[in-house]
Amino acid sequence: MKDVSEAGAVRHIDAFEFVRLGRKVEGRAPLVRFVRLLEGFPEQDPAAQVHWSAAADRGPLGEPLIRLGVETVLTLQCQRCLGPLAMPIASQVALQLVESEAELDAPDVFDESDLEEIGTERDFEKVLGSRKFDLLEQVEDELILSVPYVPRHDVCPAEGGKSGEEPEKRPSPFAVLAELKARSGDVGK
Ligand SMILES: [Zn+2]
Known part of the structure; x- marks a missing residue:
């Protein structure tokens, strides 16, 4: 994939095409580039990297999915001693691509038989798919969601x-x- 990163270069994909072709990509990006994530955080290890992967998949009803994985080590401020705290983050999310803003907010509608089949497996995060889908934006969102609310050292x-x-x-x-x-x-x- 030419448009996906060497050394943190980006990162845009045609999201629906990506799923149609069953693609998979991964990359690394310097943690310090995720400025939205790091706002209000203590100084980060300048060498810290975010390792991410994205893999096409389908939901039980054929929903186009991108399974995103993110891994890094954040430096947070311990809320007990206020010292720096190295917090390994490893998180995965299944992004469900939708084609319009309206679908983002629309409640899911299934018939009963579908629901039984689907069970709890169906825990997808809806995102607006596009032909210039920004993977690193999704990576950053997932990192933000993975930050513990009250980080604390064990000791x-x-x-x-x-x-x-x-x-x-x-x-x-x-x-x-x-x-x-x-x-x-x-x-x-
Ligand atoms: Zn502490």
């Missing part, structure tokens, strides 16, 4: 640090031995 380094000073001050076994020897010398006198 904050600050907390670990406070109690962590103690173990650091603990003397080495050799120092302990030396002290014991010295003491036994005292006792023996």
Whole structure:
């Protein structure tokens, strides 16, 4: 696919054609380019990359789908200690291509038998398909949705640090031995 990225170059596809031909693409883009995502975030690792993939698929009713996968590591601010928090993100979404704005908002209508067949599998995110469909825009949307609402360390380094000073001050076994020897010398006198 010529129009899809080397080194973060973009990224537009003819979305319906993509599904019709059963295509699959993947790419990498520097995390720092996702400015909408990163607004309000602490400084990111400048080397961080977003790895993404897009694969054509069909829903149970023949809906044109693009299965999008995104992976990266975000630097967030821990809401407990306010320190930086490296948060691996790995998320997938099934985008259902629709042809008009009206369809985006329209409720899905099925007959009962279809619904039974479909079950819970049918969890698609409707997006407006186009001939210049911007994959990285979708990647960014998915990343935004994947950011935890209240990111927190499992164990904050600050907390670990406070109690962590103690173990650091603990003397080495050799120092302990030396002290014991010295003491036994005292006792023996
Ligand atoms: Zn923390």
